[in-house]
Amino acid sequence: MAAANQDGRVIQGRVQQVDWEGLGRYGVIVMDQTWPGMTLDTDKGVPVASLAAPDCILFQVLTQDILGQIDHFGDRWGFEYVTVYPWIKARPEDLPGLKEGQLLPCDEHFVVSRRGRARRPEPDLTLFHLPVEHNYKPPAFYQLAETWPGPYLELFGRCARPGWTVYSFDVDS
Numbered sequence: 001m002a003a004a005n006q007d008g009r010v011i012q013g014r015v016q017q018v019d020w021e022g023l024g025r026y027g028v029i030v031m032d033q034t035w036p037g038m039t040l041d042t043d044k045g046v047p048v049a050s051l052a053a054p055d056c057i058l059f060q061v062l063t064q065d066i067l068g069q070i071d072h073f074g075d076r077w078g079f080e081y082v083t084v085y086p087w088i089k090a091r092p093e094d095l096p097g098l099k100e101g102q103l104l105p106c107d108e109h110f111v112v113s114r115r116g117r118a119r120r121p122e123p124d125l126t127l128f129h130l131p132v133e134h135n136y137k138p139p140a141f142y143q144l145a146e147t148w149p150g151p152y153l154e155l156f157g158r159c160a161r162p163g164w165t166v167y168s169f170d171v172d173s
Helices: 139-145
Strands: 002-005 008-012 026-032 052-063 080-088 106-115 152-155 164-168
Touching: 052 139
Parallel strands: 008 164, 026 052, 026 152, 152 164
Antiparallel strands: 002 008, 052 106, 080 106
16 A cells, blocks of 8 residues: 655555554645545545644645635644645746736645644745646645655655655546
8 A cells, every 4th residue: 555665655545545544744735636536525534634743834736616616725624724826837938918916827726724833834926837747736836845844745646756755546537
């Protein structure tokens, strides 16, 4: 069920099959809720509260349509909502003449919540990056996440990352 390698620890299987208690506690948790076929209930069964260290930052990666439906941003796991960072899937030079207040081609958002005494994130950050492939987050996002003390956990991730534990699964169609 779990494989460890030099790139990081990878855990695969259905939510109900994972030994969550054996994973430890994390200072940074990234929960990617943008997989095709995911619903707002897909994360049920993942004990986010017990995976989080007392001082923890939570990034929920959400698409625009899910962002409008969700009624919690980590509060059910003991987190306080802080801010949302948009991911603009374009380079700034691809958006000539951009004016303040103009709507942008943004498909995903990084919703940031914290618990305990985790440092508050910077306000008003926007990530510009062309998508490589579905569910692959921009390198700048991981650089941002790694400014908080780890250990690091990515839930519903796509690939191993150095220094991260990544839980991945196939979503039922």
